[in-house]
Amino acid sequence: MSRTPAQVASIRLDPDGSSVARLICPPTAIPAAGQFGLALRPGEASPLRTAIFPRELHADGFTTPAARTWQPGDVLDLLGPVGRGFRPPPNARRWALGGVGRPPDRLLPLLQRGIEVGAGVAVWPPLPAERLPPQVEIVQDQADALAWADYVALDVLPEALDEIGARLRRQPGTLAGAAIQVLIAPAMPCGLGLCQACAIAGRRGRQLACLDGPVFDWPLTDRKAV
Amino acid sequence: MLTLSTGKRQLIIDPPVMNAAGVLGFSNEANSFVNVGQLGAFLTHPISLAPRAPALGLRVIPFDGGFLLHTGWPNPGMTTVLRQHRRRWAALPRPVILHALAATTTEVDRMIGRIEVIEEISGIELGLGEADATLASDLVAAAVRSQLPVLAQIPVTAGPEIALAGQQAGAVAVSLGPPRGALADPTGRVVHGRLYGPAVFPLALQATERLARELEIPVLASGGVYDAAQVRTLLDAGAAGVQLDSVLWTEPERVMTDAVEWSRA
Numbered sequence: 443m444s445r446t447p448a449q450v451a452s453i454r455l456d457p458d459g460s461s462v463a464r465l466i467c468p469p470t471a472i473p474a475a476g477q478f479g480l481a482l483r484p485g486e487a488s489p490l491r492t493a494i495f496p497r498e499l500h501a502d503g504f505t506t507p508a509a510r511t512w513q514p515g516d517v518l519d520l521l522g523p524v525g526r527g528f529r530p531p532p533n534a535r536r537w538a539l540g541g542v543g544r545p546p547d548r549l550l551p552l553l554q555r556g557i558e559v560g561a562g563v564a565v566w567p568p569l570p571a572e573r574l575p576p577q578v579e580i581v582q583d584q585a586d587a588l589a590w591a592d593y594v595a596l597d598v599l600p601e602a603l604d605e606i607g608a609r610l611r612r613q614p615g616t617l618a619g620a621a622i623q624v625l626i627a628p629a630m631p632c633g634l635g636l637c638q639a640c641a642i643a644g645r646r647g648r649q650l651a652c653l654d655g656p657v658f659d660w661p662l663t664d665r666k667a668v
Numbered sequence: 669m670l671t672l673s674t675g676k677r678q679l680i681i682d683p684p685v686m687n688a689a690g691v692l693g694f695s696n697e698a699n700s701f702v703n704v705g706q707l708g709a710f711l712t713h714p715i716s717l718a719p720r721a722p723a724l725g726l727r728v729i730p731f732d733g734g735f736l737l738h739t740g741w742p743n744p745g746m747t748t749v750l751r752q753h754r755r756r757w758a759a760l761p762r763p764v765i766l767h768a769l770a771a772t773t774t775e776v777d778r779m780i781g782r783i784e785v786i787e788e789i790s791g792i793e794l795g796l797g798e799a800d801a802t803l804a805s806d807l808v809a810a811a812v813r814s815q816l817p818v819l820a821q822i823p824v825t826a827g828p829e830i831a832l833a834g835q836q837a838g839a840v841a842v843s844l845g846p847p848r849g850a851l852a853d854p855t856g857r858v859v860h861g862r863l864y865g866p867a868v869f870p871l872a873l874q875a876t877e878r879l880a881r882e883l884e885i886p887v888l889a890s891g892g893v894y895d896a897a898q899v900r901t902l903l904d905a906g907a908a909g910v911q912l913d914s915v916l917w918t919e920p921e922r923v924m925t926d927a928v929e930w931s932r933a
Contacts, residue, residue, distance in 0.1 A: 443700065482918055487894035489734045489865035491918055519919070521701075629728035631737065632917040634701055636693040638713065638742045641722035648722065648742065 446471040448481065448520040453508045462497065463508035471520055472496070472504050475551035476527030476595075476625050476657040480633040481518045483511065491521060493630055495548045504551075524633045525656050528552045530561075530593050531621050538591035539565045540584060542606045543599035548625060552595055553578060564591070584609075594622040596660075600642070610660065622660040626651055670708065670886060670909045672791065672817045672840040679763055679791040679817040679840075681708035684909030685899065685924075688845070688890050689714050689767035689793060689821070690741070691916050694749055695756035702920050705761040708909070712753075714795055716769040717779050719745035726853040727861075734865020734892070735914075736851045741769055746779060754788055763790035765819065768811070770794070776810035784814040793819040793843060796826075801833040812838035821845045824868070824875045824891045828882050835885050842879060843888035843911060847871055864914040868892030873905055880906025895922045 448467035456462050473479050473496050480491035496504035512518070530537065530552070537556040539549045546553075546565055556563040557577050565574070566581035574580070581587040588594060588610070598606050603626065610622065630640045630652045640651035642658075649655065670684035686709040692698040694713045704710050723740030730736075743749060757764045766789050770776045776794070783789055794811050796804045804820065811818045820834030825847040834842055846862035853859050872891030879887045886908030893899060894915045902910050915923050 484919065487866050487915075487922070488918055489867075489914060490728075490730060629726070631728055631735070631914070632691070634693075634917065635697050636691060636713070636917070637737070637739065638690075638722065639727045639737060639739045641739075641742050643721070648744070 443522055443524055444471070446520050446522075448479075448503065448518045450508075450512050450514055450516040450518065451503070452514050453512065461508040462505050463512055464500075464503065464505050465518070465520075466503040467520060469501070471522060472499060473523040474527040475499075475549070475555060476623075477523040477525050478627070478630075478633075478656065479506075479520045479522030480524060480630075481509070481520045483516055484519045490631055491633065493524075493627065493633065495627070497547055497550050499551045499554065521633060524630075525652055526654070528595055528623055528625070528657050530556070530559075530595070530623075534593035534621060535561045536590055536592045537561045537563045538581070538587040538594045539563065539596075540581070540587070540594070541567060541597045543602035544597060545569065546597055548597050548627075549595060561593075588620075592620050594620050595625070596622070597625045597627075600626055600628045607661075623657050624660050625655075625657050627656045630656075672819070672886070674812070674815055674817050674838075674840060676815045677790075677817055679709070679765070681763065681909060683708045684888075684903075686762075686765075686888075686909065686911055687711055687916055688911040688913040689795070691913050694743075695753040695764075696760065698916070702916050703924070706924050707762055709763045709765050709790070710757075710760050711765045711793055711911070712749075712767050713743060714741045714767045714769045715743050715746055715749050715779075716741070717746050717775050719743065719748070720769075725857070726859060729851045729853060729859060729861075731851060731865075731867075733867030734863055736849060736859065736861045736863055737846075738859050738861030743769075746782060750782065750786070754786065757788035764788055765791040765793050767793045767795060767821070769797075770807060773806050773810040776807055777813075780811060780814040780816075784816055789816065791817040791819060793821050794839075795821045795845065796830065796834065797823070798826075798848070799830070801829045804830050805833040805837045808834045808837035808839050817841075819843050819888065823847050824871050828879060831879050831883055831887075835883055839885060841886040841888055841908070842883060844872060844875055844879075844890045846891060846913065864892070866892050866894050869894070869898060873901060876902050876905045876907045893923060894919075896925075899923060 669682040820839035869892030889902040889907035890911035
């Protein structure tokens with residue numbers, strides 16, 4: 443993890459109304475799926491860095507939701523990549539990717555990886571069709587997808603952790619053999635494991651989303667979220 | 669250079685610029701991001717006798733000019749912290765000040781009993797939180813029985829009577845901690861917590877001026893410092909030293925290098 447300049451090459455407006463920035467940075471600074479960076483505009487006495495997750499990965503950078511104050515041409519101070527990303531089992535061939543309490547846009551880099559390795563990929567809730575490769579199946583019934591998958595990757599609001607834990611426990615198929623990973627990204631002010639603000643209670647005790655996560659193996663996090 | 673002495677133990681902080689408790693972890697976790705060797709002392713993350721769990725609910729709420737932090741000061745408890753970090757403290761290039769969280773004199777006594785025999789600890793900063801003058805006095809008096817230099821940390825918005833109580837009880841310095849405030853989370857629930865960010869600086873400067881006039885012991889100022897000029901402003905206002913908080917998570921070079929030079933001037 444290091445601090446690197448990242449230039450805002452462009453900002454586009456997506457069909458869903460969100461502003462998405464295209465950042466140019468060295469390859470070593472590009473977060474992998476599930477990882478994030480912490481960005482700010484230098485010299486403005488920003489109280490906090492902004493956690494940014496990639497939506498699309500490129501050889502020379504990535505796209506991410508644009509902060510309100512960013513402008514094309516800005517050179518950001520990017521700290522990262524931070525945290526542990528998704529680690530699909532090499533032999534998994536049926537990937538189910540889902541957002542719980544939020545859209546699955548932070549799973550898009552993982553979706554792309556699944557396609558590249560030849561896995562079948564299903565995703566929920568629905569994203570605009572133009573944002574999804576044609577190979578991806580949009581899931582209508584999550585229970586079917588969870589029963590089908592041998593790898594499940596979820597992006598979960600911290601407040602929804604109990605809900606997803608209960609849902610997964612009701613799915614005998616997933617308990618039987620699927621590898622499950624959960625992205626939990628509470629607010630992470632420092633990103634360095636210093637402030638303890640992102641602590642999550644898991645089966646192995648208190649863990650920090652910025653260092654031990656933000657992607658956790660389930661059921662490591664199958665406890666009441668704090 | 670700042671020298672804090674109990675008569676039996678001496679704590680030298682040179683330069684008189686250090687991190688605030690809670691921003692650089694328990695020991696060397698921030699080594700890759702902040703050069704502790706440029707600071708005059710290292711303050712640990714707040715440590716309580718028993719483990720403390722993280723606060724429930726939303727813990728960070730931004731506002732224009734800063735953010736509210738509501739963590740509950742989670743930590744694994746003194747026994748675990750000492751086991752995990754004592755050797756790392758020995759390797760730090762600066763004196764280590766342990767920030768202690770205690771609500772009763774019994775807790776202070778039990779913590780002091782463990783701390784005072786640890787040579788890697790050079791001082792104690794006692795977080796007084798929202799204690800009134802009587803409790804503050806009792807807690808500080810219990811802590812000074814250790815003969816370690818004791819810094820009494822009060823919120824920047826606390827009344828001067830709290831600082832005076834700490835002074836009278838034997839604290840060698842008063843340090844300013846973050847002010848407390850409240851904001852509504854997205855559901856409308858009011859969340860109380862500590863305030864950080866540039867918006868806090870005016871409060872810190874005002875408190876520094878006042879306490880530097882009213883106290884006989886040094887004042888370590890803190891709150892909303894985001895550039896080296898603000899360090900100088902606080903020193904000129906009467907602070908004997910400055911503690912840096914959330915700027916160390918964003919652009920520490922804005923304060924570290926110049927601040928160290930300025931404090932030497």
